[in-house]
Amino acid sequence: MQVKLRVFRFDPEKDQKPRYDTFIMNVDPNDRVLDLLEYVKADFDPSLALRRSCAHGVCGSDAMRVNGRNYLACKVLVKNLNADTITVEPLLGLRVIKDLIVDMGPFFENYRSVLPYLINDEPLPADGKERLQTPEQQMRFEETTKCILCAACTTSCPSFWADDRYVGPAAIVNAHRFIFDSRDRGAEKRLNILNEQIGVWRCRTAFNCTEACPRDIHITQAIAEVKKAIITGKVE
Amino acid sequence: MENFHQYDVIVVGGGGAGLMAAMYASRTAKTAVISKLYPVRSHTGAAQGGIGAALGNLEEDRPEWHTFDTVKGSDYLGDQDAIEFMCNEAVQAVYDLEHMGLPFSRTADGRIAQRPFGGHTNNVTGKPVRRSCYAADRTGHMILQTLYQQCIKNQIVFYDEFQAMDVLIRDGKVAGVVAVELATGELHVFQAKAVVIATGGHGRMWEITSNAYAYTGDGAAIVARRGIPLEDMEFFQFHPTGIYKLGILITEAVRGEGGILFNGKGERFMEKYAPRIKDLASRDVVSRAMYLETRAGNDVNGQRFFYLDVTPETVNKYAELDGRTRPDGTPYRVTAEEIRSKIPDITDFCVTYLGIDPTREPIPVQPTAHYAMGGIPTNKFGEVVIDSQNTVLPGLYAAGEVACVSVHGANRLGTNSLVDLIVFGKHSGLRAAEYALGADFTPLPDDPTGYVREQIDRLRTGSGKERAAQIGRELRSTMFDLVGVFRTEEGLTQAMEKIQELRARFREVRVADSGKVFNMELMQTWELGNLLDLALVTTRSALERRESRGAHARDDFPARDDVNWLKHTLAWLEGDSVKLDYKPVVITRYQPKERTY
Structure with missing residues (x-):
């Protein structure tokens, strides 16, 4: 099928303002949007800049806006879009550096702010083996372990657009992953961080994050669980 | 000097091996990681099915069995001292990961869950053993995340999105690394x-x-361009179950959970090739079986693919035929829900890319290029060794897939890549730090960035008669058709000629983008040059090895030849030619014997 691909372009060394380049191409409906961008680089304009690596939705490099919505370019197929014009733009809320590449610095800074690592200074089991955890305890936080830090959620969040000091959904998801891990002892610290002005209360339950997540994490629910833990003082 | 940095230890690469090395080196030495990707984007994250370790959580298992299986899987080309070291260390390595917080799937009694995997057996019965420790089907993702989390906790210094382009060596010792900062295009000397x-x-x-x-x-x-040999580059693993045409990996865990491979006639063809462990034979064996089935006209619709069937009906039917039981002795039977919970990401890939539910329909699969057994030669401490006498190059270390210890020999067993990067990542980091504490800085060469600037200038000033994208396409199809699962003298000779042609044409490429900020065209053209160098080394090494062993299968030399070829290849890239030498395999306890499954 023939599609019209419109791609956001901005070269900070040449351009005063962004533009859109249009490419008419014959594609397979099963092609990924990433494949289309690679066709552009191979056959039309090799200077197009984007991040990509695994090309099957696990590395999180190629989150971008496609027809106005956040996707991983490697996880959305042409046929899923039901459109013969496909517009590809960089994520919102982060500074555009070049073409589809945005500054991920603030995103990772927010991630680091929630202490995203296991905190437990208790002695290890005497036999040197694993700490025990039941399948039920493990399933309690399994969903939020799926996060690949692609930023699709955070950059779809109106509260983040309004103020990028808000830690954003991805950081809360990663806090959730530890708060509800039976082996972790850092919940109180993280809940205190998330109870601050730039924490969970900025979430207005718009559900954009849940819709944007390429890993199908129920992010809004995870945020609600963290809010509840703050209010009740209980991690359940 | 601008953009100048000094560290005791520089780690190049932010995947599993690099993060392990950095964590352990940083305990005693000033350390930084240079990575062309944000570390969490690294390919370790794509590993699915598990990490092998003889924990014995579900049934009897021993590190010696893991060792023997790995030796046998390597088709006796792996170095047995290193393999034994790795398999013994694997057990503690998995516990260490758990202690760092890795969210493993769990058994009913709260221990780390384990599943069967290709080539891993109970050495007494010869039957598959549950050795692969897993976190659903995203074990690599969880390892990468956990290690990155620990690096944050331990305040490791990262230079994210810095592309290393050269290793500086002076007077036979390491002096540093030159890298380009992608966001600015500036060169940095470390x-x-x-x-x-x-x-x-x-x-x-x-x-x-x-x-x-x-x-x-x-x-x-x-490192090859700096005169260091590469070892066993002819051995590259083709994983039998890539999604048809796309190559996306479908983990062996699908077969571990009971999935069965069928040919176009609906036959469970692996019975013919591996009568004892059938669908769970080593990857080289299964990929070769697919090729032979294709040649016999038994592929699906003559289109060079096969079906991997993990629908509950099929799983249960064959579990009954095979007499497969659960750890408690009850017959192994599954529901669609259980299958989805064991392989959620695979289910997601099938839905996204094929539009099918794998618990209802079989998955079309074909062999997909997957893993480099060969690479930079090291000993079991991660020290790079540069000749057939195993002479160490002071200060240079390698770990993970880029290295060749060699623990995988001619064919890697599933789950052992993760074992490799954890064990040797750690030990290379420890060794590097230990060395750095007792060493002085080697003075930098006079013009440390000279060679990198020369490479970049060449890419910017070519005639422009050739396009990099076209050369890349021709390289990939040549390698897949002629240096793939099966090889012949004629095909390899043809591939050598084609690669030389492509290398000559590559010199006529010109990068059009003259910018400095995220010049991905420049970087990716440079990367293509790397592939052209390694393709030459791979093909030349393969042409010379006149036997079939593990992943290197020669139609014209179908048997393994221990008399002449029980040895590692060392290949030096010298301009457009390759110089070869060989070194012996370390054999300790297991004398080579015929390899059947």
Whole structure:
């Protein structure tokens, strides 16, 4: 099928303002949007800049806006879009550096702010083996372990657009992953961080994050669980 | 000097091996990681099915069995001292990961869950053993995340999105690394006492591959151009179950959970090739069986693919025929829900890319280029060794897929890549730090960035008669058709000629984008040059090895030849030619014997 691909372009060394380049191409409906961008680089304009690596939705490099919505370019197929014009733009809320590449610095800074690592200074089991955890305890936080830090959620969040000091959904998801891990002892610290002005209360339950997540994490629910833990003082 | 940095230890690469090395080196030495990707984007994250370790959580298992299975899986080309070391260390390595917080799937009694995997057996019964420790089907993702989390906790210094382009060596010692900062295009010089290369593999030279775009063999190519040999490059693993045409990996865990492979006639063809462990034979054996089935006209619709069937009806039917039981002795039976919970990501891939539910329909699969057994030669401490006498190059280390210890020999067992990067990542980091503490900085060469600038200038000033994208396409199809699962003298000779032609044409390429900020065209053209260098080494090594062993299958020399070829290849890249030498395999307890499954 023939599609019209419109791609956001901005070269900070040449351009005063962004533009859109249009490419008419014959594609397979099963092609990924990433494949289309690679066709552009191979056959039309090799200077197009984007991040990509695994090309099957696990590395999180190629989150971008496609027809106005956040996707991983490697996880959305042409046929899923039901459109013969496909517009590809960089994520919102982060500074555009070049073409589809945005500054991920603030995103990772927010991630680091929630202490995203296991905190437990208790002695290890005497036999040197694993700490025990039941399948039920493990399933309690399994969903939020799926996060690949692609930023699709955070950059779809109106509260983040309004103020990028808000830690954003991805950081809360990663806090959730530890708060509800039976082996972790850092919940109180993280809940205190998330109870601050730039924490969970900025979430207005718009559900954009849940819709944007390429890993199908129920992010809004995870945020609600963290809010509840703050209010009740209980991690359940 | 601007953009000058000094560290005791520089780690190049932010995947599993690099992060392990950095964590352990940083305990005693000033350490930084240079990575062309944000570390969490690394290809370790794509590993699915598990990490092998004889924990024995569900049934009897022993590190000696893991050792023997790995030796046998390597088709006796692995170095047995290193394999034994790795398999013994694996047990503690998995506990260490759990202690760092890795969210493993669990058994009913709260221990780390384990599942069967290709080539891993109970050495007494010969039957598959549950040895692969897993976190659903995203074990690599969880390892990468956990290690990155620990690096944050331990305040490791990262230079994210810095592409290493050269390793500086002076008077036979490491002096540092030159890298380009992608966001600015500026060159940086990192003077270092020790450098750990952990840049991963090079599967992007094949048309159908499970590998990330980033897998362009940068580290191996950088050191090869500096006169260091590469070991056993002819051995590249083709994983039998890549999604048809796309190459996306479908983990062996699907077969571990009971999935069965069928040919176009609806036959469970692996019965013919591996009567004892059938669908769970080693990857080289299964990929070769697919090729032979295709040649016999038994592929599906003559289109060179097969079906991997993990629908509950099929799983249960064959579990009954095989007499498969659960750990408590009850018959192994599954529901669609259980299958989805064991392989959620695979289910997601099938829905996204094929539009099918794998618990209802079989998955079309074909062999996909997956893993480099060969690479930078090291000993079991991660020290790079540069000749047939195993002479150490002071200060240079390598770990993970880019290295060749060799623990995988001619064919890697599933789950052992993760074992490799945890064990040797750690030990290379420890060794590098230990070395750095007792060493002085080696003075930098007079013009440390000279060679990098020369390479960049060449890419910017070519005639422009040739296009990099076209050369890349021709390279990938040549490698897939002629240097793939099966090889012949004629095909390899033809491939050599084609690669030389492509290398000549590559000199006529000109990068059009003259910018400095995120000049991805420049970087990716440079990466193609790396692949062209490694393709030459791979093909030349393969042409010379006149036998079939593990992943290197020669139609014209179908048998393994221990008399002449029980030895490692060492290949030096010398301009457009390759010089070869060989070194003996370390054999300790297991004398080579015929390999059947």
